[in-house]
Amino acid sequence: MTTAIEFKHVKKDFHGTNVIPDLNLSVKKGELFVLVGTSGSGKTTSLKMINRLEPLTAGEILVNDRDTTTVPVRDLRWDMGYVLQQIALFPTMTVAQNIAVIPEMKGTPKKEIAKTIDELLTEVGLDPEVYRNRMPDELSGGEQQRIGILRAIASKPSIVLMDEPFSALDPLSRQQLQDLVLTLHQRYGNTIVFVTHDMSEALKLGDRIGIMRHGDLLQVDTPSAIAQHPVNDFVRDFFGASRAKNVYDIYVGRVGLVQGYLKEKPAVADNRIQTLDTEDTLRTGFEALANHDYLAITDDKVVQGYLDRQTVMAYLSMHENG
Amino acid sequence: MQTLIQTFMERRGDLLTALWQHLGISIAALVIAMIIAIPLAIWAVRRPKMAEGLLQLTSVLQTIPSLALLGLLIPLVGIGTVPAVIALIIYALLPIFQNTYLGISEIDDSIEEAADAFGMSRMRKLFKVEFPIALPQIISGIRTALVLIIGTATLAALIGAGGLGTFIMLGIDRNNTSLLLIGAISSALLAIVLSALVRWFQTAKPKQALTVFAVIVALLGSGGAYSAYANRTETITIAGKLGSEPEILINMYKDLIEASDAHVKVALKPNFGKTTFLFSALKHNQIDIYPEFTGSVLETLVKGNNPKSMTAVETYHLAKQRLAKQDEMSLLKPMAYNNTYALAVTKKFKQEHQLETISDLTQVDSLLKPGMTLEFIDRDDGLKGLKKAYGLDVTAKSMEPALRYEAISKGRINLVDAYSTDSELRQYHLAILKDNKHFFPTYQGAPLMTTAFANKHPKVVQSLNKLAGKISETDMQEMNYEVNVKNKSAATVAHNYLIKHGLLEGSN
Numbered sequence: 001m002t003t004a005i006e007f008k009h010v011k012k013d014f015h016g017t018n019v020i021p022d023l024n025l026s027v028k029k030g031e032l033f034v035l036v037g038t039s040g041s042g043k044t045t046s047l048k049m050i051n052r053l054e055p056l057t058a059g060e061i062l063v064n065d066r067d068t069t070t071v072p073v074r075d076l077r078w079d080m081g082y083v084l085q086q087i088a089l090f091p092t093m094t095v096a097q098n099i100a101v102i103p104e105m106k107g108t109p110k111k112e113i114a115k116t117i118d119e120l121l122t123e124v125g126l127d128p129e130v131y132r133n134r135m136p137d138e139l140s141g142g143e144q145q146r147i148g149i150l151r152a153i154a155s156k157p158s159i160v161l162m163d164e165p166f167s168a169l170d171p172l173s174r175q176q177l178q179d180l181v182l183t184l185h186q187r188y189g190n191t192i193v194f195v196t197h198d199m200s201e202a203l204k205l206g207d208r209i210g211i212m213r214h215g216d217l218l219q220v221d222t223p224s225a226i227a228q229h230p231v232n233d234f235v236r237d238f239f240g241a242s243r244a245k246n247v248y249d250i251y252v253g254r255v256g257l258v259q260g261y262l263k264e265k266p267a268v269a270d271n272r273i274q275t276l277d278t279e280d281t282l283r284t285g286f287e288a289l290a291n292h293d294y295l296a297i298t299d300d301k302v303v304q305g306y307l308d309r310q311t312v313m314a315y316l317s318m319h320e321n322g
Numbered sequence: 323m324q325t326l327i328q329t330f331m332e333r334r335g336d337l338l339t340a341l342w343q344h345l346g347i348s349i350a351a352l353v354i355a356m357i358i359a360i361p362l363a364i365w366a367v368r369r370p371k372m373a374e375g376l377l378q379l380t381s382v383l384q385t386i387p388s389l390a391l392l393g394l395l396i397p398l399v400g401i402g403t404v405p406a407v408i409a410l411i412i413y414a415l416l417p418i419f420q421n422t423y424l425g426i427s428e429i430d431d432s433i434e435e436a437a438d439a440f441g442m443s444r445m446r447k448l449f450k451v452e453f454p455i456a457l458p459q460i461i462s463g464i465r466t467a468l469v470l471i472i473g474t475a476t477l478a479a480l481i482g483a484g485g486l487g488t489f490i491m492l493g494i495d496r497n498n499t500s501l502l503l504i505g506a507i508s509s510a511l512l513a514i515v516l517s518a519l520v521r522w523f524q525t526a527k528p529k530q531a532l533t534v535f536a537v538i539v540a541l542l543g544s545g546g547a548y549s550a551y552a553n554r555t556e557t558i559t560i561a562g563k564l565g566s567e568p569e570i571l572i573n574m575y576k577d578l579i580e581a582s583d584a585h586v587k588v589a590l591k592p593n594f595g596k597t598t599f600l601f602s603a604l605k606h607n608q609i610d611i612y613p614e615f616t617g618s619v620l621e622t623l624v625k626g627n628n629p630k631s632m633t634a635v636e637t638y639h640l641a642k643q644r645l646a647k648q649d650e651m652s653l654l655k656p657m658a659y660n661n662t663y664a665l666a667v668t669k670k671f672k673q674e675h676q677l678e679t680i681s682d683l684t685q686v687d688s689l690l691k692p693g694m695t696l697e698f699i700d701r702d703d704g705l706k707g708l709k710k711a712y713g714l715d716v717t718a719k720s721m722e723p724a725l726r727y728e729a730i731s732k733g734r735i736n737l738v739d740a741y742s743t744d745s746e747l748r749q750y751h752l753a754i755l756k757d758n759k760h761f762f763p764t765y766q767g768a769p770l771m772t773t774a775f776a777n778k779h780p781k782v783v784q785s786l787n788k789l790a791g792k793i794s795e796t797d798m799q800e801m802n803y804e805v806n807v808k809n810k811s812a813a814t815v816a817h818n819y820l821i822k823h824g825l826l827e828g829s830n
Binding site: 051074075077086087093 | 432435437439440452455457
């Protein structure tokens, strides 16, 4: 797998204060990379340096092996979708006009743009006939951000940057949009850099996660590797803080992530195995284990792995220990 | 109300012309102000310090009183439409600049960031994102400017740019409420209609808006083209001071000149301004001819000491000589009447006491109850000097000009100061007492033009000289009365006089 984005000794000062001392990071092509951290950790700044909304103080960023400062900024940005926390749809444009912003600049034929708009709207579950000519202020927050995402991907960019895109949404919309991001990522195979302060969001979305604090990248790894081998206390605490207050409210998917799934289907009768979704809670899990020996954890009907009583108990004991 | 409607019907031709001028000046000023202020505001958005300075500057410009601004512009660009439009532009800058600047700079940062992140060029961002978002605020600035412009444009009449202000100025000058109301109401209506139109532009579909805008521009353009077409023969511009009398005179000039030469067109600019203003207009060739008074020439226009107690003929010759020498201007032969200060009594009082001259008043000192304007009482060439010259022993009550006629007709006073051709003399049946000691300076009216113009247009000079020695004081009083009180048009009154006295042939 080749590298899509590479930070090389990137340094960033704001008004003489250093916020990022020395950042080195590679994002692979086709990867959904999540940058997670508390506010002020430099994650959004790092993101904005990729499309040059923020200039670098020192070092370089390579996009598709080219130094971003040597590429005309327009070309760089036209091949780089951008989704904002504030959504920021253009209020005087219709839904269709918003989505058409980049294709129009690129000179894509009108008919083709119209076709793309309809396809995209249908894909995110918005009827083009109904939504095409609506104005942004006629949409709910969740609907607005769907359009925000479509606007970013309308011209099929190879890279999409997302800056805390769902933090202002209600939990239900957030969950739906997270699923949408995963679906779209799978379909278009683009590279996504996703910034969030929410560890559960990072765990759900990321192929790999980078955890940032005070401008430093503390650990870069897959969700389960981070969960199992946090590099230091901060990472462990950050990860822990993402867990529900009440142990019964924790998703069963989290247990598998931390403890690791049993990959092989246990050699027992099917009626000894209870199928649960990753987002079912441990409460449901305990009830199931009262009558069954194993849990099959599915995400979107696809079995992720299996859990037995011991695994759940081991997780529980770790959780109790903090 | 009835007189209002009547005045309206009589004047609707003039009103339409004035409305057209008003609209032309206003829209020209508005469009130019937009062309200046909007790009300037866009430029300033990225330079907040500069913007602050520009806001201060435009605010300061707006606080200059409009009359002062017009006055300041005259020595720079002369008179007429140009200074009027410049003044209006200066007033319109602030609301348009301020609203455009604020409208764009108050756009949410995230929207700006999105536009940048999508690789929009500066121009594209401006026209696709910033402008549409700021548009409502920009339009409201334009509307504010428009209302301001239409109101202030009434002052354009003061410097000869015409417009609805002519009606207001005329109304004030003639104490004619109907004229004043017509001018004021029309300008208010114009502001309301145009403001609504601008608001409609904001919501209208682009195609409709464009069509309407094109129609307006085409109408204004064809108006301009028509006036250019109408001007293709030689046009002589004759202006007159404020009031009915100069307007009657210049209408006579027009009739006489056009009757003698079919290829010459005369454009009239009545109520063009005051003495020095007209004189400077003539000097700068912005007008060709205007009627001036011999006394005013000596008093305000030329340099040199004036000997006391000159006869009318002496006054004229001195004025003519000094004008020719100092300003290379020609003052043609004057008409008969003398429009000067005078003392007037009721005809009844005059007969009862057999009064003819001011000297006769000394016989009836004790019976006199004078009511006079404060200015007249206080001037050396007014009552002060008069008492000395004639040995008259009276004390006058000071009264407002309009009130003293009312008072004498009610019998509360019996002696007033007046101008010898005031229509009120006719209206209130008053008689002038002869200034037998030539105390008051002579003010005889005569056409004034540059000597160069006079040499180039001998036919015009010839035509105007037909009025020399014509028109008595009572003739003038009568004509002023017909215009001011009977609301006849100055053109009709002038024409009738010329026909009646055989100065113009036939009746058309």
